[in-house]
Amino acid sequence: xxxxxxxxxxxxxxxxxxxxxxxxxxxxxxxxxxxxxxxxxxxxxxxxxxxxxxxxxxxxxxxxxxxxxxxxxxxxxxxxxxxxxxxxxxxxxxxxxxxxxxxxxxxxxxxxxxxxxxxxxxxxxxxxxxxxxxxxxxxxxxxxxxxxxxxxxxxxxxxxxxxxxxxxxxxxxxxxxxxxxxxxxxxxxxxxxxxxxxxxxxxxxxxxxxxxxxxxxxxxxxxxxxxxxxxxxxxxxxxxxxxxxxxxxxxxxxxxxxxxxxxxxxxxxxxxxxxxxxxxxxxxxxxxx
Amino acid sequence: xxxxxxxxxxxxxxxxxxxxxxxxxxxxxxxxxxxxxxxxxxxxxxxxxxxxxxxxxxxxxxxxxxxxxxxxxxxxxxxxxxxxxxxxxxxxxxxxxxxxxxxxxxxxxxxxxxxxxxxxxxxxxxxxxxxxxxxxxxxxxxxxxxxxxxxxxxxxxxxxxxxxxxxxxxxxxxxxxxxxxxxxxxxxxxxxxxxxxxxxxxxxxxxxxxxxxxxxxxxxxxxxxxxxxxxxxxxxxxxxxxxxxxxxxxxxxxxxxxxxxxxxxxxxxxxxxxxxxxxxxxxxxxxxx
Numbered sequence: 208x209x210x211x212x213x214x215x216x217x218x219x220x221x222x223x224x225x226x227x228x229x230x231x232x233x234x235x236x237x238x239x240x241x242x243x244x245x246x247x248x249x250x251x252x253x254x255x256x257x258x259x260x261x262x263x264x265x266x267x268x269x270x271x272x273x274x275x276x277x278x279x280x281x282x283x284x285x286x287x288x289x290x291x292x293x294x295x296x297x298x299x300x301x302x303x304x305x306x307x308x309x310x311x312x313x314x315x316x317x318x319x320x321x322x323x324x325x326x327x328x329x330x331x332x333x334x335x336x337x338x339x340x341x342x343x344x345x346x347x348x349x350x351x352x353x354x355x356x357x358x359x360x361x362x363x364x365x366x367x368x369x370x371x372x373x374x375x376x377x378x379x380x381x382x383x384x385x386x387x388x389x390x391x392x393x394x395x396x397x398x399x400x401x402x403x404x405x406x407x408x409x410x411x412x413x414x415x416x417x418x419x420x421x422x423x424x425x426x427x428x429x430x431x432x433x434x435x436x437x438x439x440x441x442x443x444x445x446x447x448x449x450x451x452x453x454x455x456x457x458x459x460x461x462x463x464x465x466x467x468x469x470x471x472x473x474x475x476x477x478x479x480x481x482x483x484x485x486x487x488x489x490x491x492x493x494x495x496x
Numbered sequence: 497x498x499x500x501x502x503x504x505x506x507x508x509x510x511x512x513x514x515x516x517x518x519x520x521x522x523x524x525x526x527x528x529x530x531x532x533x534x535x536x537x538x539x540x541x542x543x544x545x546x547x548x549x550x551x552x553x554x555x556x557x558x559x560x561x562x563x564x565x566x567x568x569x570x571x572x573x574x575x576x577x578x579x580x581x582x583x584x585x586x587x588x589x590x591x592x593x594x595x596x597x598x599x600x601x602x603x604x605x606x607x608x609x610x611x612x613x614x615x616x617x618x619x620x621x622x623x624x625x626x627x628x629x630x631x632x633x634x635x636x637x638x639x640x641x642x643x644x645x646x647x648x649x650x651x652x653x654x655x656x657x658x659x660x661x662x663x664x665x666x667x668x669x670x671x672x673x674x675x676x677x678x679x680x681x682x683x684x685x686x687x688x689x690x691x692x693x694x695x696x697x698x699x700x701x702x703x704x705x706x707x708x709x710x711x712x713x714x715x716x717x718x719x720x721x722x723x724x725x726x727x728x729x730x731x732x733x734x735x736x737x738x739x740x741x742x743x744x745x746x747x748x749x750x751x752x753x754x755x756x757x758x759x760x761x762x763x764x765x766x767x768x769x770x771x772x773x774x775x776x777x778x779x780x781x782x783x784x785x
Contacts, residue, residue, distance in 0.1 A: 305719075327728070329712070427597050436602065
């Protein structure tokens with residue numbers, strides 16, 4: 208049997224981002240935490256974490272963290288059956304796309320998590336990295352646009368989010384005086400979430416434009432919207448995020464009628480207890496738009 | 497003299513996140529991009545990038561990127577004096593804290609960047625990582641809470657952002673029926689931005705509480721606010737972000753009268769041309785609260 212104190216020390220070092228803070232959280236000295244990590248590495252015969260360039264688990268350490276999270280989720284079910292056990296509520300580690308987090312996510316799962324006493328550990332990742340984290344066991348579930356299921360996990364379609372190419376009316380007057388077209392697309396600054404964000408490219412391709420274009424990079428959904436509202440550029444924004452601003456006319460489409468739809472899928476470990484199953488039931492009831 | 501075509505190939509590979517997309521952006525084949533990177537590595541006698549675990553510049557590659565950005569900024573000034581040169585607008589790479597990006601940042605710099613035709617490449621980092629990026633030359637400027645100047649950079653104080661410990665009134669009724677105190681702090685779920693976020697700990701220490709507490713982790717300013725609004729927890733939120741929600745009573749303080757103030761400093765390279773100098777003038781005029 209594994210010594211779960213050692214695994215918990217590893218998990219706490221990762222959660223707290225360091226040995227000293229992990230010691231504080233566990234009520235141990237920093238050197239006691241180090242000793243537990245070393246004991247784990249001796250038992251395993253290889254390192255469980257690296258300190259450089261940033262503190263991170265090794266692949267073996269990640270497997271242990273994955274295992275610990277599954278055990279914690281199962282313990283939670285056990286303590287529902289045997290309430291006097293009083294196990295601590297496990298933190299549910301979930302990777303999700305930034306746009307869901309700033310729109311429908313909290314409303315959809317809020318009541319359930321509150322009633323279940325679930326604590327969340329959210330990680331923002333684009334789809335491929337999120338699924339890799341699920342495969343590596345770093346997260347228990349992943350919300351993303353990729354429908355490809357992972358071995359050992361289930362995958363459920365949740366619907367589609369609609370994106371519109373939006374800017375302020377003033378910006379549209381300046382950069383799109385003749386509507387969408389090559390001349391405008393070549394010179395109008397766009398906003399892109401990051402190097403892997405393909406929504407802007409997909410939008411331009413639909414409009415028949417394949418050339419270069421100037422753009423700002425802003426890896427924050429809300430920051431992205433703020434740049435658009437400040438008239439710095441136009442960009443693909445979820446309709447759900449700006450319903451009111453479209454109604455008041457603060458933002459408008461640079462190409463009325465053009466929309467992009469992005470499907471969302473919920474990937475989650477099988478056999479991980481009732482907390483994840485309950486959360487999944489909540490998500491299945493969501494109506495995206 | 498350096499061959500700047502090679503440096504531009506390196507910069508484009510990093511910006512686009514890959515060789516194929518860099519080729520598309522530069523109008524070159526993928527193998528022509530690889531050849532340029534190889535030529536740069538031969539000239540330098542060492543690698544300029546690594547492909548695993550993720551595509552990233554080596555320290556030497558980072559120095560080259562830094563140098564290229566400085567040259568681009570200086571070229572921009574030259575093209576203002578000699579407009580027929582028609583150099584492309586450089587992208588200004590800036591590290592900043594997430595809370596500034598979702599509150600005052602875009603409004604403060606919007607007009608200036610639009611008029612100057614500046615494109616932004618924003619990177620969200622907490623203070624120490626942001627300053628490290630400035631020291632490494634990965635960003636041209638950094639907005640953070642750390643007043644410690646970096647060699648070669650100037651540092652200007654911009655004022656303070658005020659944080660309040662906020663939750664929904666319903667949450668406060670449930671978890672703080674007798675006001676703030678040890679019993680409430682021990683059991684009420686908090687929300688924390690990430691392992692390095694010390695605001696919640698500082699708030700609790702001010703209230704005289706030093707014990708453990710349950711918390712959600714949410715590394716998104718807007719997502720953080722959404723979790724609080726959904727009643728999942730309480731957390732330290734910038735007053736600027738929620739002025740309206742405080743007025744309507746949607747959110748309220750769990751410890752009325754308790755505030756934390758976080759100073760902000762603008763660090764930027766000296767001698768990097770008028771674009772950064774102009775942006776700095778805009779930021780000096782900001783009135784935080």
